[in-house]
Amino acid sequence: MNNLAYIKSIELLQKCSSQEGFLASANNISNYKRVWARDGVICGLAALASGDEFLINTFEKTLETLAKNQHEIGTIPSNVSVDSTNAEVSYGGLAGRVDAVTWFIIGVCQYAFYKKSDDFVIKYQTQIEKCLSLLDAWEFNNKHLLYVPLSGNWADxxxxxxxxxxxxxxxxxxxKNYNNFVKSETITQKIHSIINQIETNFLPKSTGEKYHERAYKEVLFENGLPCSFSPSGYKTQFDAFAHALFLLLKIGKKPLQKELLQYAFDLSSKTKMGLLPAFWPPIFEADEDWNLLKNNCKYEFRNFPFEFHNGGSWAMVNGFFGLALLQHNETEKAKIILNNINSANAKEKFSFYENFNTETAKSNGVPFCAWSAAATVFLHQSLNTNFKLLL
Incomplete structure (x- = not known):
């Protein structure tokens, strides 16, 4: 099953390759026939893991497309249309996409690391420096944490x-990726300052001055780390993608990392598909956040309980969770997650759906999603070859 799933995943990534870079889906659905920043970079990581030169070239084209269409103030496009000679560029829908900027930097540096080419970073250094300046501005209060609008990232x-x-x-x-090449003491200090603020404001029983002391004292750290906070208080749903990144980067002390890793794996084991839901628990109609959720959609509402971001299961997110397990030497658990990703991607004759209803295992969203295939590729290769991301 795993070898067949891997082959099918490579085939889908090849079908999603265009002259401008990776498309979000092989199907011409809605705005998925576009080069997206985060989708494209995540597919690019899979391309590097595969060692397939055709896919690696598509990754390079993806980065070129994003860089070419960077806004003059530094914003990286959320997505770029490839349907016409005049590119239609979007920097976000109801709000701009903050994570397009960070994924672009990661993409350039991962490509350069794989190719052992400092020159590739130098090629895009002007664009990266504009990105870094913009990220500094998005702190607003110069206290090291980004302030992200509603709809401002992948969970849009x-x-x-x-x-x-x-x-x-x-x-x-x-x-960290960029500093691997430029080795700047200023960036080193910035990394330290951001991590310190993460540990101070998101971790249980932390010391140090909080952004929102009163709200922090009201948080019950029962489901891992809070997903976000704002002047109105904390939101405490478990964010699977955030926890995967937290564990990949090995932030916090080892006992906390071990506790979070166990909590996440136990949660995945309790679901019908054996996959980690994107956010947990789901928000229901009787919950106070329901009104915020139901109005946050530009077209049709998709965040029914157990679906989409509201408790749905995504192969892509679980791919990063599998990498986090590997980072902590939990190889057998990572294999379990890979098997479950492959089972999900294989549904309906390998339709590679965007996400699944965690309660019923019914497929949701767009079929033939490139980053669903990417999850199989980068986790499979991390398990079976010496492929390593730059962390």
Missing amino acids: EYITDGYVLYDQLLRVWAL
Whole structure:
């Protein structure tokens, strides 16, 4: 099963390759026939893991497309249309996409690391420096944490806003990746300052001055780390992607890492598909956050309980969770997650659906999603070859 799933995943990534880079889906559905920043970079990581030169070239084209369409103030496109000679560029829908900026930096540096080419980073250094300046500006209060608008990242129809854990961690990863090449003491200090603020404001029983002391004291750290906080308080849903990044980057002390890893794996084991839900627990109609959730959609509402971001299960997110397990030497558990990703991707004759209803295992969203295939590729190769991401 695993070898067949891997072959099918490579085939889908090849079908999603265009002259401008990776497309989000092989199907021409909605706005998925576009080069997306985060989707494209995640597919690019799979390309590097595969060693397939055709896919690696597509990754390079993805980065070129994103860089070419960077806004003058530094914003990286959320997505770029490839349907016409005149590119249609989007920097976000209801709000701009903060994570497009960090994923772009990560993508350039991962490509350069794989190719052992400092010149590739130098090629895009102007764009990266503009990205870093923009990220500094998005702190607003110059206290080291990004302030992210509602709809401002991959969970674009969910309730996270303000100081979102996922985005802080992506920024740490991006800065570490870039600093691997430029070796700047200023960036080293910035990384330290951001991690310190993450540990102070998101971890249980932390010391140090909090952004929002009163709200922090009201948090019950029962489901891992909070997903975000803002002037209105903390949101405490478990964010699987954020926890995967937290564990990949080995932030916090080892006992906490071990506790979070166990909690996440236990949660995945209790679900019908054996996959970690994107956010947990789901928000229901009787919950106070329901109104915020139901109104945060530009077209149709998709965040029904157990679906999409609201407790749905994504192969892509679980791919990063599998990498986190590997980072902590939990090889057998990572194999279990890979098997479950492959079973999900194989549904309906390998339709590689975007996500699944965690309660019923019914497929949701767009079929032939490139990053669903990417999850299989980078986790399979991390388990079976010496492929390593730059962390």
